[in-house]
Amino acid sequence: MLTKFETKSNRVKGLTFHPKRPWILASLHSGVIQLWDYRMGTLIDRFDEHEGPVRGVHFHNSQPLFVSGGDDYKIKVWNHKTHRCLFTLLGHLDYIRTVQFHHENPWIVSASDDQTIRIWNWQSRTCISVLTGHNHYVMCASFHPKEDLVVSASLDQTVRVWDIGSLKKKSVSPADDLMRFTQMNSDLFGGVDAIVKYVLEGHDRGVNWASFHPTLPLIVSGADDRQVKLWRMNETKAWEVDTLRGHMNNVSSVMFHAKQDIIVSNSEDKSIRVWDATKRTGIQTFRREHDRFWILAALRLFLSILHTIPLVVVESRSEVDEVKELVTIVKEYVLGLKMELKRRETRDDPVRQQELAAYFTHCNLQLPHLRLALFSAMGVCYKARNLATAYNFAKRLLETNPMESQAKTARQIVQAAERNMTDATELNYDFRNPFVICGSTYVPIYRGQKDVSCPYCTARFVPNQEGNICGVCDLAVIGADASGLVCSPSQVR
Numbered sequence: 001m002l003t004k005f006e007t008k009s010n011r012v013k014g015l016t017f018h019p020k021r022p023w024i025l026a027s028l029h030s031g032v033i034q035l036w037d038y039r040m041g042t043l044i045d046r047f048d049e050h051e052g053p054v055r056g057v058h059f060h061n062s063q064p065l066f067v068s069g070g071d072d073y074k075i076k077v078w079n080h081k082t083h084r085c086l087f088t089l090l091g092h093l094d095y096i097r098t099v100q101f102h103h104e105n106p107w108i109v110s111a112s113d114d115q116t117i118r119i120w121n122w123q124s125r126t127c128i129s130v131l132t133g134h135n136h137y138v139m140c141a142s143f144h145p146k147e148d149l150v151v152s153a154s155l156d157q158t159v160r161v162w163d164i165g166s167l168k169k170k171s172v173s174p175a176d177d178l179m180r181f182t183q184m185n186s187d188l189f190g191g192v193d194a195i196v197k198y199v200l201e202g203h204d205r206g207v208n209w210a211s212f213h214p215t216l217p218l219i220v221s222g223a224d225d226r227q228v229k230l231w232r233m234n235e236t237k238a239w240e241v242d243t244l245r246g247h248m249n250n251v252s253s254v255m256f257h258a259k260q261d262i263i264v265s266n267s268e269d270k271s272i273r274v275w276d277a278t279k280r281t282g283i284q285t286f287r288r289e290h291d292r293f294w295i296l297a298a299l300r301l302f303l304s305i306l307h308t309i310p311l312v313v314v315e316s317r318s319e320v321d322e323v324k325e326l327v328t329i330v331k332e333y334v335l336g337l338k339m340e341l342k343r344r345e346t347r348d349d350p351v352r353q354q355e356l357a358a359y360f361t362h363c364n365l366q367l368p369h370l371r372l373a374l375f376s377a378m379g380v381c382y383k384a385r386n387l388a389t390a391y392n393f394a395k396r397l398l399e400t401n402p403m404e405s406q407a408k409t410a411r412q413i414v415q416a417a418e419r420n421m422t423d424a425t426e427l428n429y430d431f432r433n434p435f436v437i438c439g440s441t442y443v444p445i446y447r448g449q450k451d452v453s454c455p456y457c458t459a460r461f462v463p464n465q466e467g468n469i470c471g472v473c474d475l476a477v478i479g480a481d482a483s484g485l486v487c488s489p490s491q492v493r
């Protein structure tokens with residue numbers, strides 16, 4: 001199930017699922033925390049007391065509480081039933097990255113850019129331990145699901161496992177906590193109650209995330225070195241087991257699935273990867289490319305039109321002409337969208353990128369779509385320092401009377417090009433010379449060059465495509481000596 005949540009406030013920094021209800025809390029860059037019902041797709045409530053981005057949120061597993069931590073150095077505990085912030089925990093000296101409730105004890109663990117991890121008792125509202133040792137931002141910290149351990153990840157390139165057993169043994173009465181906190185302060189955060197058990201070294205860049213396996217003595221971590229690492233531990237030591245490679249950019253978070261034997265990782269390469277935790281191989285990659293989704297949806301729609309038309313029976317000659325015109329219009333869109341998909345697959349080939357973007361502007365599109373194609377081609381060519389070509393698209397775009405935001409960019413590109421009317425690379429694209437685009441190879445067929453065509457959709461092709469199935473409509477054989485579209489008895493008389 002995929003549900004899209006519309007919100008004006010830009011980026012989501014933290015998420016937590018309610019343990020029982022179909023609720024999700026989203027903490028935003030704007031400082032607002034939103035409570036959504038993800039089955040209904042409705043915003044239930046919003047909590048707005050933090051100043052600046054809120055990166056960490058977590059639901060309590062039994063009480064109507066959640067905790068949040070923000071760039072204002074504040075940890076807030078909220079009752080979502082009464083819609084109140086109950087209290088604020090102060091102590092961190094920099095941004096707070098993650099916050100988490102303990103599954104049993106009245107504790108919260110928090111990770112901060114001040115290089116410390118803190119454990120708080122939310123009943124006595126005091127800090128009961130400060131875990132020091134990391135020497136860069138601590139990006140995340142979480143309790144072990146059963147044992148008295150905390151795992152943390154830091155930009156100092158290490159993952160650390162902390163033993164908090166002594167914390168648990170001591171009383172958790174408010175008075176004791178207060179006393180311990182005073183003593184701890186006098187110890188200058190000596191970390192008397194929690195000791196680092198293991199320091200896991202192996203990542204070559206900052207580590208963004210580390211989490212425990214729900215039942216096995218395993219840890220998984222993700223880092224700016226684009227790697228996911230698997231670690232094992234026993235009573236006395238912890239060691240690296242394997243590295244999962246495949247992400248093309250920083251890995252921002254990674255965890256074991258609660259029930260299945262899989263690892264899920266999220267990266268700045270805009271993909272989520274699913275790995276087999278035992279075989280340590282990639283199972284699936286989900287790419288977050290919304291554009292691609294819409295192009296595919298549009299393509300499917302146009303193709304279904306092309307495939308339905310042969311079943312249409314009309315009476316008069318003029319209706320036959322109308323149907324044929326519809327086929328030609330739809331054919332242009334199918335060709336254009338297929339080139340757009342191809343362009344997205346050739347991101348590592350800037351020349352081909354520009355060519356495909358350029359050809360798209362020569363498909364016979366409706367004006368709003370032509371503007372989009374021109375705007376895209378203009379941007380792609382400008383980025384590749386092909387200023388003269390970008391200038392041409394900018395001029396064509398301005399002629400279509402576009403909306404002001406597009407016009408502004410176009411005028412800026414015209415100005416930049418007028419100072420330096422050159423192209424950095426040569427493209428197979430001569431806009432002065434009329435052409436059609438081959439429906440299979442996506443190269444221009446300039447006027448006067450030989451071509452063959454599809455008898456049904458009329459798409460054109462370079463001669464060596466003769467005999468193949470048409471790559472545009474997927475229906476007819478290219479160059480076949482057929483009568484074309486027959487949809488009226490009047491045509492065969």
Ligand SMILES: [Zn+2]
Pocket residue numbers: 454455456457458459470471472473474475476
């Ligand atoms: Zn065709």
